[in-house]
Every structure is written in C-alpha cells, then in structure tokens.
Amino acid sequence: MAILVDKNTRLLVQGITGREGEFHSQQMIEYGTQVVAGVTPGKGGQWACDGRVPVFDTAAEAVAASEANTSVVYVPARFAADAILEAADAGIPLIVCITEGIPTQDMIRVRAYLDQKGVRLVGPNCPGLLSPGEAKVGIMPGHIATPGSVGVVSRSGTLTYEVVYALTMHGIGQTTCVGIGGDPIIGTTFVDVLEMFENDPLTEQVVLIGEIGGSDEERAARFIAERMTKPVVAFIAGRTAPPGKRMGHAGAIIEGGTGTAAEKIAAFEAVGVSVAEHPEQIPELVSS
Amino acid sequence: MKLHEYQSKRLFAAHGVPIPRGEVATTPEEARHIAEELGGPVVVKSQVLVGGRGKAGGIRLAQTPDEAEKVAGEILGMEIKGLPVRKVLLDEAADIRQEIYLGVVVDRAAHRPVMMASSEGGVEIEEVARTNPEAIKRVTIDPYLGLRSYQTLTLAKGIGLAGEHRRAFDRIARGLYQAFLAYDASLAEINPLIVTAGGELLAVDGKMVLDDNGLFRHPDLAQMRDVDEETPTEREAREAGLSYVQLDGEIGCMVNGAGLAMATMDITKHFGGAPANFLDIGGGAKAERVATALRLILADPNVKAVLFNIFGGITRCDEVARGVLAALDEIRPTVPVVVRLVGTNEAEGRAVLEQSEYEMLTAATLAEAAQKAVAAARGDQQLAVSS
Numbered sequence: 001m002a003i004l005v006d007k008n009t010r011l012l013v014q015g016i017t018g019r020e021g022e023f024h025s026q027q028m029i030e031y032g033t034q035v036v037a038g039v040t041p042g043k044g045g046q047w048a049c050d051g052r053v054p055v056f057d058t059a060a061e062a063v064a065a066s067e068a069n070t071s072v073v074y075v076p077a078r079f080a081a082d083a084i085l086e087a088a089d090a091g092i093p094l095i096v097c098i099t100e101g102i103p104t105q106d107m108i109r110v111r112a113y114l115d116q117k118g119v120r121l122v123g124p125n126c127p128g129l130l131s132p133g134e135a136k137v138g139i140m141p142g143h144i145a146t147p148g149s150v151g152v153v154s155r156s157g158t159l160t161y162e163v164v165y166a167l168t169m170h171g172i173g174q175t176t177c178v179g180i181g182g183d184p185i186i187g188t189t190f191v192d193v194l195e196m197f198e199n200d201p202l203t204e205q206v207v208l209i210g211e212i213g214g215s216d217e218e219r220a221a222r223f224i225a226e227r228m229t230k231p232v233v234a235f236i237a238g239r240t241a242p243p244g245k246r247m248g249h250a251g252a253i254i255e256g257g258t259g260t261a262a263e264k265i266a267a268f269e270a271v272g273v274s275v276a277e278h279p280e281q282i283p284e285l286v287s288s
Numbered sequence: 289m290k291l292h293e294y295q296s297k298r299l300f301a302a303h304g305v306p307i308p309r310g311e312v313a314t315t316p317e318e319a320r321h322i323a324e325e326l327g328g329p330v331v332v333k334s335q336v337l338v339g340g341r342g343k344a345g346g347i348r349l350a351q352t353p354d355e356a357e358k359v360a361g362e363i364l365g366m367e368i369k370g371l372p373v374r375k376v377l378l379d380e381a382a383d384i385r386q387e388i389y390l391g392v393v394v395d396r397a398a399h400r401p402v403m404m405a406s407s408e409g410g411v412e413i414e415e416v417a418r419t420n421p422e423a424i425k426r427v428t429i430d431p432y433l434g435l436r437s438y439q440t441l442t443l444a445k446g447i448g449l450a451g452e453h454r455r456a457f458d459r460i461a462r463g464l465y466q467a468f469l470a471y472d473a474s475l476a477e478i479n480p481l482i483v484t485a486g487g488e489l490l491a492v493d494g495k496m497v498l499d500d501n502g503l504f505r506h507p508d509l510a511q512m513r514d515v516d517e518e519t520p521t522e523r524e525a526r527e528a529g530l531s532y533v534q535l536d537g538e539i540g541c542m543v544n545g546a547g548l549a550m551a552t553m554d555i556t557k558h559f560g561g562a563p564a565n566f567l568d569i570g571g572g573a574k575a576e577r578v579a580t581a582l583r584l585i586l587a588d589p590n591v592k593a594v595l596f597n598i599f600g601g602i603t604r605c606d607e608v609a610r611g612v613l614a615a616l617d618e619i620r621p622t623v624p625v626v627v628r629l630v631g632t633n634e635a636e637g638r639a640v641l642e643q644s645e646y647e648m649l650t651a652a653t654l655a656e657a658a659q660k661a662v663a664a665a666r667g668d669q670q671l672a673v674s675s
Contacts, residue, residue, distance in 0.1 A: 023602075024602075027602065077501065078504060101501045102501060103472055103499055103501045103502035103505070104394055104472070104474060104499045104501065104502065105431075105469065105472055105499065105502060106502075107399075108394070108399060108400055108401065108431050109431045109432070111399045112399075112400070112430065112431050112432060113432075139601075139602065140601070141601035141602050141631070141632060143632070144601070144631060144632070154547070155547065156545065156546065156547025156548065157545045157546075157547065157548075158543075158544055158545025158547065158548040158599045158601065159545060159547030159548040159550075159551050160547070161599050161601045161631065162548055162551075162599050162630065162631075162654075165599075165630065165631055182546060182547070184394060184396045184474075185394070185396065185399045209547070211546075211547055211550060212550070214396040214397070215396070215397060216396075216397075219397070235551075237547050237548075237550035237551045237554060238550040238553075238554065239554040239557065240535070240550075240553045240554050240556075240557045240562075240563055241550060241553070241566070242533070242535065245533045245566075246500075246533075247531075247533060247546055247549070247550050247566050248531040248545075248546025248547075248549060248550075248566065248568040249546045249547070250499075250500070250501060251396070252546060252547075252550070256413070256414040256417075257414055261554075277558060278551065278554065278555045278558055278654065278655060279551055279654060280653055280654055280655055
C-alpha cells in the first residue's frame with residue numbers, strides 16, 4: 001500500500017512530446033507505471049514512446065479515451081497554469097506538476113480554482129511521486145528507492161534522492177516518496193502529506209525534508225504534536241542561507257527575518273521531532 | 289527583482305495612487321533644476337535597494353534649490369549598507385498630519401494575496417509585527433473577486449482612519465492591488481501613506497518586489513533591474529541560467545539541485561568551514577555548464593577549495609564525471625578540488641575520476657567530502673588526503 005499513486009494509477013502525461021515529457025514517460029513506463037495517454041495540442045492522433053502511448057490534442061479527449069485518473073504536467077512555465085486547469089476541467093482528481101518557473105500569481109488563481117473543485121495538485125516545481133514497486137509519477141530516479149515502511153516528504157528534488165538513496169543503502173525501504181515542490185504557492189503541503197501517511201496502514205515512520213522560507217514546516221510541527229502517532233525525523237536545509245536571497249527555489253527565501261532554518265528546527269525540536277544535523281544522519285535517526 | 293522607490297511610485301500612480309510631484313537626479317546640478325521647477329521645500333531621497341535609508345542620512349529636507357544641490361551632492365557620494373547612491377529622488381515636501389502603512393503581499397499559508405494596513409506608518413512592517421502586532425490589520429483577497437470596498441473599509445476603520453478619508457483610502461488601496469496584479473508583484477507597499485495638512489492622502493514612499501517568474505510578461509520592467517541588486521558574478525550566473533548566490537566563506541560549492549546545494553553549504557559550516565557561495569547547476573551536469581559554473585566560483589578570490597557534490601539520478605554519475613573532468617581540463621583550477629559523486633553508476637563515475645591525471649580529492653560520503661574540503665581550504669593537504 002502507498003499514498004497518492006500505486007498500481008491502479010492510470011497516468012495522463014501533459015506535454016508528452018516535449019524532450020522532458022517523452023524521456024520521463026519512457027522512464028515511468030519502464031518502472032511499471034501505467035501511462036495510458038498523452039496530450040500535446042496539435043499532435044492529436046500521433047503515438048509517443050515508441051508507439052505505446054496515444055497522444056491527444058486536449059485533456060478531455062485523452063480522459064474520455066483512456067480513463068486516466070492522474071495527470072503529470074511537463075508543460076513549459078508560461079503554459080503550465082493552463083495545463084493544470086485543463087486537467088482539472090477534464091475531471092482528473094490528482095494532478096502532479098513538475099514544471100519550474102510558473103508565475104506566482106498564476107498559481108494563486110489555479111490553487112483557488114482547484115480548491116473549489118476539490119482537485120488535488122502536487123507541486124509545481126517538484127520531482128513528483130514514487131511509490132516503490134508500484135508506480136512513479138514525475139522525474140525521481142526509480143532505482144534508488146525500495147519498498148518498505150518509511151514515508152518521505154520533501155520540498156526538494158536531489159536532496160530527496162540523496163536521502164532516499166541513503167535509506168535504501170541502509171536497508172530502509174519506503175512506502176511513498178512525495179516531492180511537494182519548492183515554490184511559494186503549492187497544491188499539497190507538508191500537513192496534507194503527513195495526514196495521509198498517518199492514515200496509511202503500511203507507513204510506520206516519516207522523514208520530512210524542509211528548507212528555509214515560509215512557515216509550512218512550523219505548521220507541520222504543530223500537526224505532528226496534535227495529530228500524529230507515528231514518529232517523524234526531520235531535516236532542514238539552509239542553515240547558512242543569508243536573508244533576502246532566493247536559494248534556487250522560488251520559495252526558499254528568508255523574508256522579513258522569518259522562514260529561517262533555526263526557527264523551523266526549533267519548532268520541530270519543541271514537539272519532540274528528531275532533527276538531523278546533515279542528510280547522512282537521517283538513516284541512523286530512522287532506524288534508532 | 290526589486291524596484292526603486294521612484295519606479296514603484298510611478299507604477300502606483302499609473303493605477304490612480306496619488307504621489308508627490310518629483311523627479312530623479314543623478315547630479316547635484318540636476319537636483320538644483322528639479323528643486324527650482326518644484327518650487328518650495330523638497331525632500332532629497334537616495335534611491336538604493338535597501339531599507340533604513342532615513343536612519344543612514346539618505347533622506348533629507350532642503351528648503352531652497354541651493355540647499356537641494358548641496359544635499360544632493362552629499363547624498364550622491366554616500367554608500368548605504370555597502371550600496372553606492374547613484375540616483376536621488378526630489379519630491380515636493382508634504383505637511384504630514386498622519387502616517388499609515390498599506391501593503392499587499394503573497395500570503396503563502398493562505399495561498400492568496402493579503403492586504404495589510406497599520407496606523408504605524410513610516411516604520412518597517414516587520415518591526416511593527418514584532419513590537420505591536422495588534423496594530424496590523426489584514427484582509428485576504430480572493431483572486432476571482434478581487435479587493436472589495438467593504439474590505440478596504442474594514443482596514444480603514446481598523447486603523448482608526450477618520451471617516452472623511454475612507455473614500456480616498458479605498459481608491460488608493462484598490463489602485464495598489466491593481467498595480468500588484470498588473471506587474472506580477474510579490475510585494476507592493478506604500479509606507480508611509482500620509483494624510484496631509486490639506487486633508488489629502490498621498491503615497492510619499494513606495495516599494496515593489498516583482499516575481500522573477502513573471503518577468504517574461506514585463507520585458508519593459510525587466511530592463512529596470514538595478515545593477516547593484518546583484519554582484520557581477522550573480523548577474524553573469526543568472527544570464528547563464530545558473531542559480532548562484534555569493535557568500536563570504538572560502539569553500540566554493542558546486543551542486544546539482546537547490547535543496548542539496550543548501551545542505552552542502554550547511555555541512556561545510558558543520559565541519560568548521562564556510563561556504564563561498566550557493567550554486568545549483570541544475571540537471572544533467574554537462575561539461576560546458578560545469579565549466580561556466582567553475583569559472584564563476586573561481587572568480588571569487590576568497591575561494592580556497594572547491595567542493596563538487598553531485599547526485600546522479602536520471603543522469604548517470606559516469607557522465608557527470610566526464611563533464612567534471614572536461615571542465616577541470618579547461619579551467620585548470622589552482623585550488624584543491626574535492627569531488628563526491630553518489631547515486632546512479634557512482635562506482636563507474638569514481639573510476640572515471642581516478643583515471644584523470646588532474647589531481648583531485650574524492651569522497652564517498654557528504655560528511656567526508658565536506659571534511660576534506662574544509663581541511664584543504666585551510667591548506668592542510670596532509671589531513672585532507674588522509675582523512
């Protein structure tokens with residue numbers, strides 16, 4: 001068992017004929033994910049990924065023909081907001097947006113619309129989802145993960161891979177690895193994912209990887225104190241980040257003196273969450 | 289991207305926000321002409337992208353054109369928090385009866401814009417949030433409904449604004465929100481918004497921060513970027529599509545991925561060193577990209593060692609290793625280089641590095657890599673090799 005994506009995921013790929021879209025679709029198929037359709041406006045009727053995936057002009061046509069229940073978006077930033085809205089209007093209940101660089105104000109409108117429709121968005125600017133042995137949706141390298149009982153949730157990409165790989169090397173498997181994304185406005189927060197892991201019978205522990213900026217980690221700490229029974233290990237990147245500078249991710253910035261790593265670490269420690277000093281300590285903290 | 293006060297105020301004015309008459313000068317002579325044109329006392333305001341200009345002596349009153357010329361000359365020679373003053377704004381001086389704060393920001397937790405107002409104008413909002421949070425009133429804005437007049441009334445009453453000013457306040461608040469939307473801002477603020485002796489509302493100071501991701505929609509604004517907002521290296525990195533932030537340590541960090549880059553900086557500090565930069569080279573780690581990044585890192589004279597930390601995910605470590613080698617061959621750095629490759633094909637990657645005639649230190653774990661880099665930066669080659 002896993003959260004968000006599993007063997008029953010029927011995936012629609014938006015932007016499937018783009019360089020990233022096609023490459024990662026191949027990778028997802030090789031991992032065993034059911035990639036049932038793709039969308040690229042103007043390329044309807046073609047086939048992608050060596051003739052294995054039918055391409056449609058619109059998400060609505062793709063959903064009608066394929067019964068897709070999840071979508072992944074690889075569309076360039078200036079068109080990505082439209083792609084997300086299109087998937088939502090086509091009736092897709094779970095949309096994973098990989099695209100980086102979507103204007104914040106586009107995401108404010110998208111998020112308000114999706115909330116009203118009850119559609120879940122993961123991302124944007126995220127590596128996607130990986131339920132080891134079941135399905136992968138996004139760009140995470142599949143072979144670094146292994147099935148097990150630890151849930152992983154992170155705002156980062158390669159830092160997540162590093163941690164997942166370290167867990168795997170220590171013989172600690174994962175239920176699902178969730179990249180929630182590094183932007184200021186995201187569809188799914190730490191609290192949302194913690195709640196899913198708390199309710200997932202196979203997840204026994206959770207690793208949370210946060211970073212500077214915003215206060216999502218502080219809310220996660222409150223949620224852990226009030227609602228979680230499963231142990232959580234945390235790591236926060238950006239202890240040495242200067243204020244007022246964006247550290248790569250649009251959302252990784254200390255603004256007006258808030259969003260520092262120190263505040264986030266203190267919030268977790270105050271509720272009894274172990275916080276790793278550096279990523280390689282995480283496997284020890286999980287197994288202890 | 290940050291805009292200057294004069295740029296922000298002009299954009300606000302285009303959306304119906306009243307601002308004082310004023311003009312920008314780059315020389316004392318220009319300042320004198322502007323003061324003559326405006327007539328009467330003027331405020332001479334340094335245009336630099338940092339807060340606390342007033343306290344630093346960068347905002348001064350001048351009664352006559354002669355005085356304006358003299359004051360402008362003094363301010364134009366100043367440095368404020370390390371930034372040289374290249375421009376001054378001369379505004380008609382106003383008779384201030386009341387100062388208000390009014391701003392719009394993106395509230396990440398509410399995932400919507402929020403408008404804030406405070407009766408403590410002229411003070412930084414973060415300062416008010418610390419000392420007197422009750423003074424700040426907020427309304428959350430629905431992106432589909434926009435800012436409504438009942439919301440601006442709630443703010444006006446909340447900060448104790450007299451009834452006669454509420455219509456003007458509503459017009460200004462809605463103008464500010466329109467400007468925030470129109471230019472893809474992440475922050476738009478008027479601080480202070482004043483009530484003059486004549487009973488008018490006037491935005492005497494303005495600030496706007498634009499969302500870099502929205503700049504493609506505003507090529508005209510993108511050109512307004514101030515040279516002092518970034519270091520020359522940061523600008524070169526941005527133009528090369530690399531994410532780079534200069535710091536003041538001695539260990540140059542080259543990493544793929546923003547989160548991993550931060551974690552790499554942190555671990556150098558953990559082991560007693562200090563990072564010289566944040567640098568995310570993105571996916572792929574192609575030789576050309578690595579070479580550009582390496583050149584940027586080595587342009588910083590403080591750098592005493594370079595730490596490569598690369599996670600091979602979809603990209604294989606052996607490919608990355610060949611990219612790193614090609615870059616090292618091209619650049620030939622004179623400082624020690626520590627390379628750590630982990631993930632897909634890491635053993636093959638390390639083998640590629642070992643075949644190289646270029647002398648570098650390799651490490652299997654991040655902790656080992658950081659310790660070696662810290663030791664190497666101290667000139668402790670012995671320790672670096674043996675640890």
